[in-house]
Amino acid sequence: MTRAIRLLAVLGILALLTVLGLRWYQARPAAPEPMPALTLAVLDGRAGFDPAAIEGPYLINVWGSWCPYCQMEHPVLMALQAEGIAIYGIAFRDTAAAANASLDRLGDPYAGVMLDVDGRSAQALGIAGTPETLVVGADGQILARWSGPLTASVLRNRIYPALERGAGQD
Template sequence: MMQAVRLLALSGIIALTIVLGLRWYQDRPVPPEPLPTLTLAVLEGRAAFDPAAIEGPYLLNVWGSWCPYCQIEHPVLMALQAEGIAIYGIAFRDTAAAANASLDTHGDPYAGVMLDVDGLSARALGVAGTPETLVVGADGQILTRWSGPISATVLRNRIYPALERGALRE
């Protein structure tokens, strides 16, 4: 019985350490880094984009129609679009039909959206999984990134401050 209690306590400590470590990893400041060259395919029926031609700070959202967490995040992206925030999307390892169907069903928050069929652009961006959102400043530098669905706390503490910094860097 005493061994079971000790094992349970040890398991709890390990779990807490993992949770706190992941929290630190997500909340750590990241130095600006240049946006890499992306190799993207046009998503038929949607506006395309060239990162080098985008003026001002913007969000770059990597998503997939197959991703349940992306569906959870989608209403937040729609609200950000309604606020006038420029959002560009990269459909990661998706098909044109599935990506278009998802955007037709749930709404299209993107000023431009393209396909990363082979995953090379996501790899160049250092994307760990979907959804992942990067804030890119007017100077083309990645100012911050968030892996996972965007919440109100993430908006307040990471996204909005980085967008403000990105606007100041012009």
């Protein structure tokens, strides 16, 4: 019996250390990364974008019309747009018809949106899945990234601080 209790205690401590390590990993500021070259297609009927031509800090949101988590975070993106934050979208492995239908139904928070039909641009960006949001500074460097839906806590602790850092890079 004592051996089982010790084993459970050790497993509990390991689980706690794992959770704390993951929280630290996600909370640490990322080192700036250069923006890779992207090969994106124009989404018919929407404004496109060229990362090299964007001035000031901005967000890149990688999403898919087929992604339920992307639909969950969509109201947050609409609120960010209402705050005046520049957001550019990359529809990942999507069709133009499905992406446009999703934006028509949910609203379009993007200053520009493009298609990454074959996934090469997402791969170049190091995207693990959708949704994923990148903060890009005024100098074009990727300052932060978040995998998963944006929440109030993520905005407060990761996105807004990175946008502030990115604004000071003129």
